[in-house]
Amino acid sequence: MSAEVLTPAIRDQEPLLSVQGLTKHFPARNGRIVHAVEDVSFDVRRGSTVGLVGESGSGKTTAGRSVLRLVEPTGGKAIFDGVDLFALSPREMRSYRQRLQIVFQDPFSSLNPRMRIAAILGEALDARGFPRGKARKDRIAELLTLVGLSPDHATRYPHEFSGGQRQRIGIARALAVEPEFVVADEPVSALDVSVQAQVLNLLGELQKKLGLTLLFIAHDLSVVEYLCDEVVVMYLGRVMERGPSKQVYAAPRHPYTKALLATAPVPDPTRRRTHVPLQGDIPSPINPPSGCVFRTRCPEAVAACAEIIPPVEHVGGGHHVACIRHNEPIA
Amino acid sequence: QSKGGVIDVATIGEPPTLDPMASTADLVGIVTQHIYETLYTFDKDWGVTPLLAAEMPQISADGMTYTIPLRTGIKFHDGSDMNSADVVASLQRWMKVATRGKQAAETITAVEATDDNTVKITLNKPFAPLLSLLSLNNAAAIIIPSENANEDPMTKFVGTGPYLLKERKPDQFIQLARFDGYKSRDGESNGYGGARKQYLDEIRFVPVPDPNTRVEGAVSGQFAYVDSLPVESFEKISGGKTAPVLLKPFGWPVFVLNTKEGLNSDIKIRKAIQAALAPNDMLLAAFGSEDFFAVDGAMYPEGYKWHTEAGTEPYKPDGDTEAAAALLKEAGYDGSKPLRILTSRQYEFHYKMAQVAAEYLKAAGFQVQMDVVEWATLTKNRTDAGLWDIYITHSPFLPEPSLTGIMSDTSPGWWVSDKKHEVLGAFNAESDPAKRVALWAAVQQAVYDEVPAFKVGNFNALAAQAPNLKGVTPAPWPYFWNAYIESN
């Protein structure tokens, strides 16, 4: 087995996307509010991959969709290539759409079952005004080849493909408009383990080949560690910790990150975990805890945690933590 | 013949009102004639005979003053006595409210009480139909207490009749009970006139609007009397628990032509229609068997004193398509304008005649348009001359020919002509019954000459009667005083 070495992302460039104070509230029953995303900030450098991890309901998807304005954000900014996407009129946003794309989690519902693959990709080409005719056919064939499918798959319907193949088509659709930035929302969680690797490899390859910038949303910590240059850890709509993957994984500063890493099962029976650091469930985003949202489950919480919302502090090397006790030495 | 018993009578529906002045509907007349009485009524030969009046009026020589003596000791259902004041108030209400009363009002200059038991009516010209108008049971000149006479619509249903209104549940029943204070005329019963016997304790009129349901009801013996059945169910009813009663002849279906506007304002077209129609097939389709109709052009059938064949030659039982076509051509009809037939299915036989008629009219070269609407719509639309060329209706043989619809200048059809006014005027002014019969022939002649309407023929009516219900005289407006339950 010979592994291909992929060049890691180019570091230390101006961010392509800078999310600042992103907030998204959904209306809930009886006039209450779901605090899905609350004051989230992070940067994505051109050509890099940023991972967004967190438990279910922590607001990862909502953050990703807000950036593309697939849901209208409640507040904050998303500076993309120098322009605040949130300040654009819907009409202006239309012209930005093809620069930012998204790949979905569910390979089954993300393709219209009544459209042939050619039509699905064609729709994307239409969006950027690609001319009809032979050129388009060639382009579709090219796209299919790019994601590892055969050009004659173009005449088929989605149900004729396996989950992995569908995910490739979803990727091809996103790439059809030649975007600079792609949000990949758990693109492999619905796939069989044996196929996951194929899709991850494809993403890595494409990124290198096309110079893509990737926001990679995932549950699975090991996938993020493998794929991402930087990682953002979210909990209940807020960022707990972010920074270069290597640093975060090697030396997590936030109790939540530590707990996540500790509880992730590792395929190694000799390294069995002995104690469970996190008790209880994630609280409801309808009325999140005061102060630090994590304090209700935090093994290290103190009274002060209920008082103030911990600011996100830079602890060096691009590593940020939102915990008032991050400086204290903890056993 | 003993007192007692309750009968259910199935009627064709719910009467729109229990105020017989306010409506000309037959059903209203049938029900309310038990409750109210008029000054005069008809005997079995359709002659006028006194009811609340003590006797026939004294008519002045010039025919302009009618002096009417009243019976005494008549009580209203509310217990009060009837006197001339009540009669005057009632007649005045009648002239104001009832369509027939309004017609009469044109010739009436005064109604006054000369004493407690005498009333005098003064006219501005001789008017022979007056007594018939006073006798009819629809738009009827009923006598009610004077204190109720100002009401319109009527809310207190108080009359002098043999039965009084006990309870009314619209669409369920109208319950009449014997009026114990009733004072019958002496002597024998004679048609609507003469003595009225109150054998039955109660009479209930049950509306059964669906003809088939009435038939089922008749067959299963649910009612003592079922009115207005489709004649073709005769056999079915014969096999059931009530016996069929055929009223022969009952009335006449008629196609009324719009002489005011449209195609039929041209007399040639009307003549063409007269020639084209084939009563034989129309009646057969409508009534099924010759037992239930007669092909007859005369406006009154044999047996009526008004019967005459005068002028009926254009009436061709099987139609004359060629003659009709020729007439049409003469009239310059090019087939571009449709002949609009307005009809409804309230009475199935209207509709069937219309269907057959349409075929014959088409054969003669007409373009035909059928407007099948509900009866309600029909009664509205027929008043608008712009909407129709022919509409279909029917009528019983009225005791007074001049009361027939087409005789009025204003009734839909709007037949107005010098000839009509001449013959009808003479007929109405003449008070000698014998002379009037001769004058009627001229009226009928005019109808055939000018074709304001087409009489299709005579038809019979079917009712059903329980075997133990006796004493019911077949009549176009059946009545149940004199009727009794035979106990065995």
Place this chain on the structure above:
Amino acid sequence: MTGEIAPDTILSVQDLKTWFVTKRVTAKAVDGVTFDLKRGQTLAVVGESGSGKSVTSLSIMGLLSKPGAIAGGKILFRDRKEQVHDLAAFAPKDFRKIRGREIAMIFQEPMTSLNPLYTVGDQIGEMIALHEPVNRQEARSRALAMLKHVEIPDAASRLDDYPHQMSGGMRQRVMIAMALACSPSLLIADEPTTALDVTIQAQILDLLRRLQAEFGMSILFITHNLGVVAEIAHDVVVMYGGRVVEQAPVNDIFAHQRHPYTRGLLACTPNAARDIDATGARHALYSIPGSVPPITALPPGCAFEPRCEFALEACRAAPPALVAAGRAGFSRCIRSAEL
């Protein structure tokens, strides 16, 4: 009441075949599954989606829905009275004595596996009342005790909660409480943590381990996550295409795979320590080519053959037999010795 079954074995599935036969196709969802589960131990069944894990467990419980039916093989189960039954030959009503009392089951979807219309107390109490002569009061207090066993905080007040008032993790605890209410000797857990977050998953796994120590039941643990297997299992069965491809003690499986499929599974999960070198360069992941074939279109020979890098001509001919491999395991590969 027959069968060859080792004394320390509580469940022995022998060449089980469960097929879904319809007019159009025959889906051999389980086609020759063989494994043994030892008393007090946990046997993990791993395999990708559609490999027949659930069908195997439903076959054991007699809960197959039409048109599924056992077409062959034996399911030997040793009850508390040490009697051995062949569940594959059971009539539907025989199962009523076994279910709940001898074998209990928990399911993947905690959100939908509890009846939404009854309180959790009722549902646990019902389980007890079904199998033991208790009155309402006793059933209730037993239910409360079970809730405490599964570490539901403030159990007394949650007893009258409806399932929708609880989080996924809580509901799964309730399911476990219900399953263990009558102290069954075998617990079948069909992917009990798949729908849960990692933090909750860890709690549940931990709970199961402790309850096993306490109640001493055997667990048949179904999952597709090798990490979870490593956490909880004593023995591991790997399934592919309705067949067992490998069985071995947990340490052996992770140390040395005797089947190319198992090997591929382990290799393709990303592992930063292995896949990223010191310079930060990322190696492409190993990936098994192709995808899992539909159960109705399995190749005639070894089910894994089309995706296998070790495949030989012989693999194509007939399905290989399950042969002993390694220290205490079995493998369904003709080249298991070479691996």
Place this chain on the structure above:
Amino acid sequence: MAAISTPMQAEPGLLSRLVTRRTSLIGLVILAIVALAAILAPLIAPYSPTKLSIANRLHAPSMQFLFGTDDLGRDVFTRMLYAAQVSLSVGFAVVVLASIIGIVLGLTSGFFRKADAPVSRLIDAMMAFPDILLAIALVAALGASATNVVIALGIVYAPRLARVVRASTLVIRELPYVEAARALGVPTPVILVRHVLRNVTSPLLVQGTFIFANAILAEAGLSFLGVGISPDIPTWGTMISVGRQYMDQAPWIMMYPGGAIVITVLSLQLVGDGLRDLLDPRLAKDI
């Protein structure tokens, strides 16, 4: 799997799967026969449907008049063939009209959140009227004619379809492929037609079949009450309504059209049921 030729059959070979179900097959065959009879009426009918022949009235079924004659001497068999034309066209037209209204209302309220509340209330209000009652009132208002019956029934059934469309739209609106289209900047009308409308066709087809059946029944009911299609146009309903008077003497006048209604409606329901089983994912999952 073989490539599929027409886009409408994205659910591969709907028809071919339908005919493998015995009950649906029976339904389809009956429907085909009825439809064929209706289409070929001018060719196979032995007599004229309108020409009266008073002499032949109320003939019992015989070799000469297969199903007998009616009160005006018209051949019942002939009229039934022509009635099939009208009844089927009325039913079909109702479905088409109701679908158009239903799709517009359903898509609007399902896709545009702002429009949802008012349109939903309107739909609720319309659903509050019992169907025949509303149809009677509408036909009475518009005047009794075939067109107006179609319009009335179309209005009556539209809210039901609107609900179906709305429900599906609400689901589809949230699906990732719609979101993908939005992410690509595809204009909303295009999304509505290409992604939403196309995918509501299945429930629409199922519901449409049942509404077809209901419309035939309702038309018969209206005609029976005398507030429907003019009785000189033969429909099964008008034939029954005329035949009712002769239920005893000439039962064939109402029996045969009644039977035709039962058979046609039944076959529509069989087909509808089959379609639902095939298209409704809730039930499809365990087949």
Place this chain on the structure above:
Amino acid sequence: MLRSIINRLFGMLVVMAIVVTIVFVIVRVTPGDPAAVMLGPEASAADIAALRTKLGLDGSILEQFGRYVFGVVQGDFGQSIFLNQPVTQALAQRAEPTFFLTIFSLLIATIIALPVGILSAYWRGSIFDQVATTVAMFAASVPSFWLGLLLMQFFAVKLGWFDTSGYGGPGASLGNRLNHLVLPALALGLVSSALITRFTRASMLDVLNDDYVRTARSKGMSEWRVVLKHAFKNALIPILTVLGLTAALLISGAVVTETVFGLPGVGNLVVSAVLRRDYPIIQGALLVIAGLYVLVNFGIDMLYLLVDPRVRY
């Protein structure tokens, strides 16, 4: 929760307001003149015009609407033109047969439909299921008036067991009156049992596939208990909706059936009112029936609160 009940009540009012408007619009564009009908065939145009004024049929449509809404809000549905009585009174007098007819047919339908639906779902694909489904489908294909006619012909005319029509005379006992409802209720009940059967079957099928039913089985209880306690109670929730819907359908059916059997009910009243151009009656009846439907639905929503702990508005 109280707040959401109030919200629902408000929604109900909005729906009713739309209903009122629809009713008014439908009825007023109707051709045909009640005054002409009332006055009979020989009335003159002047008489008719006078009556129209008296009945309040003059003035602009908007004026009429204003007057109407004003009345409705005060619970005054106007005066029946034809019957010369308040609409509310006319409706009240006819409520009894319609009420009992609806209740009885609903009862008949439910008693047949629930067990059949449950069993045919449980034995899906069995002979029982096939027969039941086919019979149900047959029943749903028969026009109710036609079935009514056949029943009447056989039981009332041939066998004479029942009166063919009507609702008993004056002073008829309740028993006698209800006796008149047997056939119509049977006709309606049979036809509507089809819908409920099919729906029960479908929702049972749905529920029987649910995970908690499998859980129930895995607990080792009897099938009967699984089906009734665990599955049916869940299936009941959508069935409740359909029962509400069926009640509306039954009123529809009652219109035709009451006409066939000559029952003096609301349905019959409406049909004759249409023929009589009795605007206030048509308006009142449509309004009351639609209002009842909205109320029934509201009631069912409230029932959900009882049956389904998940529903907390």
